[in-house]
Amino acid sequence: MSSRPEHVNPPEIFYGEDEAAKYRKSSRMIAVQAQMSQRAIELLMLPQGEPALLLDIGAGTGLSGSELTEEGHTWIGVDISRAMLEQAVDRGVEGDLAEADIGHGLFFRPGTFDGAISVSVLQWLCHIYKNEHVPKRRLRKFFQSLFNCLSPGARAVFQFYPETPAQIELIVAAAMECGFSGGLVVDYPNSKKAKKYFLCLSAGVSAYKPEALGTGPRNAGEGVKYTEMKRREARTKKRRGIKGTREWIDRKKTSQRNRGLEVRRDSKYTGRRRRRAFG
Amino acid sequence: MRLLTHNLMTCNVGACQTAGTNYPLRIVAEEMQQSEREFSPAFVARMLARLDWSGITAAAEDLSFEGIPAEMPEGAADDDEFLRKLHSLLLEMEVVTGSLVCPHCERKYPIDKTIVNMVLREDEV
Numbered sequence: 028m029s030s031r032p033e034h035v036n037p038p039e040i041f042y043g044e045d046e047a048a049k050y051r052k053s054s055r056m057i058a059v060q061a062q063m064s065q066r067a068i069e070l071l072m073l074p075q076g077e078p079a080l081l082l083d084i085g086a087g088t089g090l091s092g093s094e095l096t097e098e099g100h101t102w103i104g105v106d107i108s109r110a111m112l113e114q115a116v117d118r119g120v121e122g123d124l125a126e127a128d129i130g131h132g133l134f135f136r137p138g139t140f141d142g143a144i145s146v147s148v149l150q151w152l153c154h155i156y157k158n159e160h161v162p163k164r165r166l167r168k169f170f171q172s173l174f175n176c177l178s179p180g181a182r183a184v185f186q187f188y189p190e191t192p193a194q195i196e197l198i199v200a201a202a203m204e205c206g207f208s209g210g211l212v213v214d215y216p217n218s219k220k221a222k223k224y225f226l227c228l229s230a231g232v233s234a235y236k237p238e239a240l241g242t243g244p245r246n247a248g249e250g251v252k253y254t255e256m257k258r259r260e261a262r263t264k265k266r267r268g269i270k271g272t273r274e275w276i277d278r279k280k281t282s283q284r285n286r287g288l289e290v291r292r293d294s295k296y297t298g299r300r301r302r303r304a305f306g
Numbered sequence: 307m308r309l310l311t312h313n314l315m316t317c318n319v320g321a322c323q324t325a326g327t328n329y330p331l332r333i334v335a336e337e338m339q340q341s342e343r344e345f346s347p348a349f350v351a352r353m354l355a356r357l358d359w360s361g362i363t364a365a366a367e368d369l370s371f372e373g374i375p376a377e378m379p380e381g382a383a384d385d386d387e388f389l390r391k392l393h394s395l396l397l398e399m400e401v402v403t404g405s406l407v408c409p410h411c412e413r414k415y416p417i418d419k420t421i422v423n424m425v426l427r428e429d430e431v
Binding site: 125131135 | 346424426
């Protein structure tokens with residue numbers, strides 16, 4: 028079975044009582060959520076010391092909301108999972124909560140919010156859980172309504188887990204069509220584990236493109252060093268043999284046969300050059 | 307659901323969005339509660355420009371609160387006492403169970419455990 032929750036069940040079912048309980052008990056999950064929320068808030072770049080009204084999209088058990096409260100902001104949260112929201116109420120979060128499907132569009136008056144954050148939500152909109160679901164249309168509807176309910180120049184930051192480059196393209200294109208400016212910020216792009224995608228949008232014309240973590244020159248040491256790379260290359264070459272030789276071809280053919288691919292039979296001509304056609 | 311949220315919300319049914327008569331939602335409260343919250347005059351003053359006063363008077367009428375002026379008083383942003391009153395109304399009063407009803411299509415949005423359910427059927431979008 029796939030390890031991606033989107034493939035298992037629609038969000039209102041996946042985030043049921045059991046999953047909500049995990050968000051209450053697992054200190055690792057709580058720490059990860061808190062860290063991503065903090066980064067999202069940082070990327071929002073709100074003016075210091077001004078209490079703002081923010082929207083938390085996919086508020087869940089209110090972990091991201093608690094971070095907003097800590098920063099002195101007031102927030103309203105929407106989520107499609109009843110179980111997660113009830114968990115948030117039981118925790119006594121400060122924000123107000125509404126159960127809603129963001130693919131149907133948000134339901135707030137124009138110019139309501141000073142900003143929006145969302146942790147681990149957007150990828151859910153790329154999937155089809157009902158006959159009526161058309162991901163592109165749902166994304167458009169969502170971004171359009173979000174654009175409307177943000178005050179001019181307000182920003183929205185989405186942490187999300189894209190499955191394929193096509194998904195990123197779909198999401199970013201939908202946002203841009205609705206008038207947002209901004210773009211994708213990838214933190215630690217060279218690390219498999221720490222890599223995080225943030226879609227940073229601005230409802231206005233401001234040039235807004237925050238800097239990603241783990242990309243600057245001071246992080247150059249984190250990657251693979253040149254000499255080490257050379258050594259690795261040499262090792263691989265030694266193991267695989269020289270490309271084009273009979274041994275190399277034989278090994279490649281065996282491995283392809285093992286994978287069930289159709290491979291030409293071996294003969295005395297295998298790996299030999301053709302004779303020149305003319306003269 | 308708090309009254310600040312109510313003031314900012316509209317009915318999300320597609321036909322009502324187009325008609326533009328989806329505000330304010332009528333409040334039918336079965337159970338209310340009041341919880342103390344930290345008062346930030348800066349925040350409430352900032353919200354003044356965003357509030358729709360007709361929504362506040364409508365909410366006050368639905369919940370039969372008294373002493374809400376028909377218009378937003380002048381110089382409200384500097385009136386600390388007024389801001390405190392507004393804070394208590396918008397952020398401390400909470401509907402625990404009840405529902406919101408759209409003035410246009412009469413769609414009911416149930417509120418349970420303070421959470422309002424705004425999920426639409428696919429044919430309502």
